Amino acid sequence: MLKNRSQANILYIDLSKKDYYIKNRPELLDKYIGGTGIAAQLLLEECPEGCDPLSPESPIILAVGPLTPFFPLASKTVALFKSPLTGNLGESHCGGRSAISIASAQLTAIVIKGKSKKPVFLTIDNERVYFKDATTLWGMDSNFTTGRILRQHEKGSGIRTIMRIGKGGENKVLFSGVNVETFRHFGRLGLGAVFGSKHLKALVITGQSTLEVTDNKEYKKVYKEIYETATESKLMNKYHDLGTAGNVKGLSDLGGLPTRNLQSGSFEKADDISGESFAKEHLGRRLACSHCPVGCIHVATLREPDPNDPFFFKTSMIGYDYEPIFAAGSMLGIHEKKGFLRLVHKIDSYGLDVMSAGVAMGWATEALEKGVITEKETQLKLKFGDWKTYRECVKKIVDRENDFYEHLAQGVEIASDKYGGKEFAMAFGKNEMAGYHTGPAAHIGLIIGSRHSHLDNGGYSMDQSELMKKLLPPEEVVDKLYEEEAWRQILSSLVVCFFARGIYSKELVTKTLALVGLDFAENDLMDVGNKILALKHKFKLREGFKFSDVRLPERIFETPTPVKNWDRKYIEDALAHADKFMQKNA
């Protein structure tokens, strides 16, 4: 039995009626652990079949796990929603202080439905919800300003989370995200647009409750083991030192770094945008999510002179990681670090997903070069490497400036439906690609993952560790990726950061869950993982999704990858197998 009753509290908020209530549902945790598990069940309960993702009845579900805030690294919040970008399952994970604050407010999940007549932001404080006027915040150019105002206006410094959307979300750009604690994001699949459609500008969550464990002595012992492994392990040091940006150079050398809209897998200027180079010239600060001793968040300092006044300088702090470096760097042929940082800053201040934004602009650039579209559409001379023009392009997307940008704001799939250039429109299942062209497993992984994310199953890693040595039959690749995805359902139900996947073994998961009063046998965990995956597959099937319907852009077969000897048929066979798996599983 759960030691703390509040760990099963679900807060239901209705923005139309400005009403809320809390329901205690421990049976959900007994069955699905927490995080993504309970969120998947709540999504099935709350999201009407076939609903418009931007309609009032479309829900936003946020969930944390039963190990939050008990153990280090259980510091993610899972958001589930119907994605306006893909029309099927939307799932995005975010760290910062979000998970700890939700658990401290005596909640395990938050369900938000309805639509406010006027812009609002919500303050959730220890089980209470306050609906506050956001009229003045709506339409602000910079998301960072919104953050600063809320920081000064609201209480709870140090223990709260502030989630907010930018202009991208307000204008329902379908790949807009939600910014959290300045440098963290619910980036992918358009949660920002769902917030925007509800006139929900921000959530401020704070709480001061404490929790208890079943056995204090054992708890302290296990805690210390985890903490020491996390602070002493080489792998975790890697995330702290250079961060994920440390992979840029290696992937480019290997030929797996998408460059200039994936016309190449290596970037000749990769040295300029490598993790080493950023650390040397720009790294200004490293930050951690709350209750994670690692501190993998890398923030660059950008010092720019005023163009007109020689003694004026503007200093900005801008977050960077591998994925932004791919999307707003190599994918757009940008090698100047300062230009890259200014572009990322722009994308971030509008609250767009940097990966989708970069991939969409990469397609537009190539389409313009090839004459598929003209400057009449783009209104700009988009050119690979020209970050200044891309900054203008971002603004046009957010403002939906003309018919072309109206389409581009809906993602590269919709834009290429209308304007052509499908063979190099780099999206899978309508979600813009991630930064890995390592081989077939990376692409299969993106397609068959329940949220079409490179983190669903780590296919890119399978390419490098296995398929580069020996190509496996596509069915076997799919089976292995699903096994990994099932296990990751457990991790994201615990909301343990995937960077800590090497630390949280089955044995440790069972042990830590027992300390909060949840009994799961080690041998049953994979079954639970599969059950959670089945909930997601059920949702996808319900919304009419099939893996074999996913369009395969010709480009992935044209540009060589580190893994050789695979083709379109190889991927098609994999997808047919994935469809069978999904049908059976759901």
Next chain:
Amino acid sequence: MRLTVVDTERCVGCQSCMFACSRRKNKVGFSGSCINVRSDGGVKNGFIVVVCKTCEDPPCAKVCPHDALILSKKGGVRLKKSLCNGCGNCKEACIIGAVLWDEEANKPAICIQCGSCEEFCPHGVLSLTNGEDDDDKGEDNAEK
């Protein structure tokens, strides 16, 4: 023994110290922690780390109407819970904000310089100096 903040610039804001402090009292969470880490006006500016600096003539003790805060020979003050009525004068009196508030108990959370936080600081922000063992554990340190 005295707890000192060696270098806030090394702080990544993981708040492991705050959890360590609560854990010492068999609690899980922020409330009741005697150390506070918060951003310096947004995480981009880094962090403020607030700990009790063990004033020689502590204002917090002077303003307590019930003499619930007692000077410790080892430095700092100790809270006599039974005398405290939760008026909050001590909190107001501490100019550096080191008298934190335990919202659940509605009493101040007073640092006893035990060093639990320092043990769980991964980046060397904190240090416990003077080398003596502190056996003068306040009543809020009682192991359950």
